[in-house]
Amino acid sequence: MECSLSKNSNFIFCGGGSGGHVLPALTLFHYLKKECPDARFISIGSKSGIEKEIFTKNSLEYYSISTGKLRRYFSWQNFLDILRIIKGTVQSFFLLLKWKRAHSVVIATGGFVTVPVVFAAWLQRKKIIVHEQTTRVGLANKICSYFADMVLVTFEDSLKYFPQNKVKHLGYPLREEIFTPIAEETKIKDFTLKDIERPVLFLTGGGNGSKLLNDILDQIRPQIENEFFIVHQCGKAYESEYQSRETPFYKVYGFIGKEMIDLMKTAEVIISRSGAGTVVELMSLGKASIFIPLKIAQKNEQYHNAISAHQILGSKVIEEDELSAESLLEAIEEVRKIGKKSWVKNNPTHVIGNLIKDF
Structure with missing residues (x-):
């Protein structure tokens, strides 16, 4: 037009x-x-x-x-x-x-x-x-x-x-990138997305990171690292601490920029906070994800954002008080069974x- x-x-x-x-x-x-x-x-x-x-x-x-x-x-x-x-x-x-x-x-x-x-x-x-x-x-x-x-x-x-x-x-x-195919050449620092042979698990606590999410991933990583290629956006404040723990199948970044959309398209499991933008983009990609709402968000808005994704796609919602290694591992298995669904076309x-x- x-x-x-x-x-x-x-x-x-x-x-x-x-x-x-x-x-x-x-x-x-x-x-x-x-x-x-x-x-x-x-x-x-x-x-x-x-x-x-x-x-x-x-x-x-x-x-x-x-x-x-x-x-x-x-x-x-x-x-x-x-x-x-x-x-x-x-x-x-x-x-x-x-x-x-x-x-x-x-x-x-x-x-x-x-x-x-x-x-x-x-x-x-x-x-x-x-x-x-x-x-x-x-x-x-x-x-x-x-x-x-x-x-x-x-x-x-x-x-x-x-x-x-x-x-x-x-x-x-x-963003328009939501509706375009994954770019063949999309690279995040030292690896290209199309070259990853394992299922990808992506955890992000947002641009600033989340100590709570970082810590829980640290707890479950020994149990999932043999199965997944793990990409961890930890926040710049935590970058040096967690990069020292990298392995060939566990990659850590303080912040991921424009490559984020293609990474979300590639990932089989996504664990995230539930700000409105993140929730809607994942819903638009048809990704049933695992949301851990920020407890102190105004009017508990992150919880209600996540519940919308749960009602439409079956996404899993784990409140901070209920978060444990066991509950997260269980949610990972559950979202893998759901698969991808269509939510928005235009x-x-x-x-x-x-x-x-x-x-």
Whole structure:
């Protein structure tokens, strides 16, 4: 579909605080950039958050504002953060004046940095679209939904949390690589995926790693290493510790980048935390996986994300309090029996991107 927008059109992305809020925006940026090459793409975030690194690395025009966190409980820090949010709203208001209302749409993907931007955009009557990734709604997106023209959700279960006259269930923006065959040459440091002869077991605690998941793999590794080729994304903080334990069939990486999708396609068993992006990508690949939700996640959102995968694909969910070597070994055997299932055929990125283009 060709872009009907002029080169004066502005797509303004805001979202941050974690990679889970930034990556959907980045996926939509890449799609819209391909469809509307003459449009202008802007990103707004905090001065030092992960969003700054990710957006600037991908050549988005980036502007920083002051931001603070609103808590659902009493804290003296709330008073300081309210002042920061007010400051960020003023900064956002004057920043957004640079771009004409009729030619601009703000796309907010979660995190408290979005609140000042969305409120300022509402004051200027700019078009606003909010995207919610998780099954349980964050406070920032809940606030933003009252000022948005449209709210898009990943999971159908999230529809009930937003104003019914403006919410749509369209799914999660997925990277195009999800729908392409495994690249023959995909290599992760010193090995090529197609050359692995054993079934692959992949464990990841996310980009920062998880000591809990690292430790449990250490416990079961002697029992599974004769059967699997094990790939372990341990987090950069743990990299030197675990790399010293490598064997020909156990490979350790602090962080795995763009090769991650092909690795997930190759793996027979995947053990992971259950952030929304990870869960939806694995569901889209038809992979019944083993999820160990982060216990302290807001509103236990990781648990509910994982339960969605369990209900649809039969993925196994082990809560932190129930995690043991025995429970994990049992889950590994169970997911191997399930095999691959089909869940999604079309990429929601196209649907969401086209809606934004025509909004």
